[in-house]
Amino acid sequence: MFLEIDDLYFAYPGKGHPWVLAGYRLGVEAGERVGVSGPSGQGKSTLLRLIAGLERPQKGRIVIDGEVMASAKRHVEPEARQVGMVFQDYGLFPHMTVARNIAYGLWRQDKKARRARVDAMLELIRMTEFSTRYPYEISGGQQQRVALARALAPNPKLLLLDEPLSNLDAALKTEIREEMRALMQQSRVTCLFVSHDLDDLDVVCERIVRMGDDRRD
């Protein structure tokens, strides 16, 4: 199993906060694209944040590619997990151009390799001519593509997508999710896609798991 989540417990800090996740388990094979659905408040986004290392579980284990990333004794920081993430509102750095946003995660590479990778990613998302624009100068759909390219550029082991289509209108959404599927297939990255829209998951993912049905409070 490439991604292994075992008996995961999490509650936000503070007295009386209920478990967001209680004894959650999930397994994902390498290269698999798994969709996670379920009603609001069931911990879909929290699950992604735990996998990315942005939150620490109270109990349980997260293993990625054979390495324990989170357990009772161990917490690997987000920057050391090699996990890419696309956020709901993209989180594109507003003070950087499209090209610099994509290059941001490539800092370990030399300048030449970095430039080549950015060019390749821009070509992949068909936005070469927008490389010098700032995020506020491009449309919502384009921002979404840049966010995806930025997350994919460093070749992450695992890609996490947190409702990346929720801010787009219906027509654009249909177009973008087809593009996303093509991009995922091309990059062959293992992917966990959270959405409350089953149509999104149907198009992009190979398997869908539903959260909340087995919830323990």
Place this chain on the structure above:
Amino acid sequence: MPASLRWVSGNGWTTIRAAVFLCVLLPFLALAGGLFSPPGEHWPYVRDYLLRAYCTETLLVTLGAGAFAGALGIGLAWAVSMHDFRGRRFFDLALVLPLAIPPYIAAYTYEGLLGYTGVIQVFLRRHFELSLARLTTEIPAQAWAIWVFGVTLFPYVYLLTRAFLRHQSAALFENALLLGGSARLFWRVGLPLLWPSATAGVILVCLEVLNDFGVSSHYGLTTFTTAIFAAWFGMGDADTAIRLSLILLGLVFFTLLIRKALHNARRYHVVSSQEKWLSPHRLRGLPQAGVILFCSLVCLAGFLAPLLQMLHWLRLSWRGAFTADLGSALCYTLGVSGMAALLVMLAATGTANANRLFRSRLSTPLSQGATLGYAIPSAVLAIGIIGFFTGADLWLASRFPFLPERFLSMSSFLLVFAYGIRFFSIGYQSVEAGFAKIGRVYAEASRTLGRNVTATFFRVDLPMIRHAILGGSALVFIDILKELPLGLLLRPFNTETLGTMVYHFANNEALEETALPSLCIVLSGAAFLLLTQFWEKGEEKRVSGN
């Protein structure tokens, strides 16, 4: 990332937070130590005969100034935010300017304006044969002090109340207007909603009054701060000064408790799905004239009149005003203020980032403790700092005999340290507001792209909060320029700040000589204040995308 680097990126930030807290704590530990030492020889006399007067006078002036500044601040914020009238944009900025005038300078200028040889009395005598010779003597000194504090400190209430009103939903007030008319709108809806922000502003005014030395000393009031100075310098009794400081500290904590109680008693969460912000109601005719007159009079009393009086004095004294002493005071003040503002912003940024990223049970008490310095009157802080660093000097002398005598306590380090503690809160609040605006998503995106906390801070957070940091630095700088008691107590021998220079001229009845150093303080303060207002407006436009 190597484990060693991870330790630095995580704990480096939390170490800054703990170090800042410790720095703030040190002077208080030194003060608390004074409780266990035997009382000074003057203490029984002060306790039996003077303490009551100190309490009464301090409370009277503080509560009076708080109420007056509160009424002005709320009234002006309501007038400017809820109504549209000629010159509204101008008044929106101009009403902040009184903050650039330190209350003690305003007190000196009012004496110049209203005194027997002042412009007003001379004008009335010459043109109307009206004599107001008793004007400055018959009105009680406490009333003058309350007036001066009110017209110079009301912007604290105005700014907080205005900020609150600007972000209210239009639907809320439109509904209230439909249901009850405009007078009821203020008393039944506006005032209860404004209560938390207005009381926060009034408490800030009260803390400033409790901190004041210049105004009280000028009007001969027997407040706690003047009493501490009298015990320290007049009686040469440090133990009595420490005991008075501890009582004043108790008064400050009592004020902070009142703030908490008032805030908790009326804290409303406005529920609205409306995204449309409040739009001002257009005024015409008499109501418009009334509002313009009200705003103009307050601007005149709080900024223009003192400024014109200073310019008048400068006209009379400019030949001998540009001295080498003024030059060195100016350089020293700018240097010390710049250094302290830089240190404050470094500490504030470090602490705010640690608080944002590394939450623990200790983070709230540590950051709240570190911001307490602003509430502590300067005289109290100075005595605590002198106490601590005198001890530190003795320890250093025993360990390192080659160091000069009183290595720390005779240097400008003490003053910079004290400014840092006192004004940390202002810098911290600016940076915290900057972080709150950008949220955590950018930092989280950066970390999932392989950058650690420190690299994320320099590459992502810092460029995005630079306006908040610049704004905070400007506010800290202005406050340090205006500060008087710390300069009086902690500056090295043979050194003057602009503030202490003004104080000494006024103390020697050379009011005209105060003009140039006062103008240096007021004009640089006004320039920085306007700059922060423009940054704030630019930032609001950027966030709203207009």
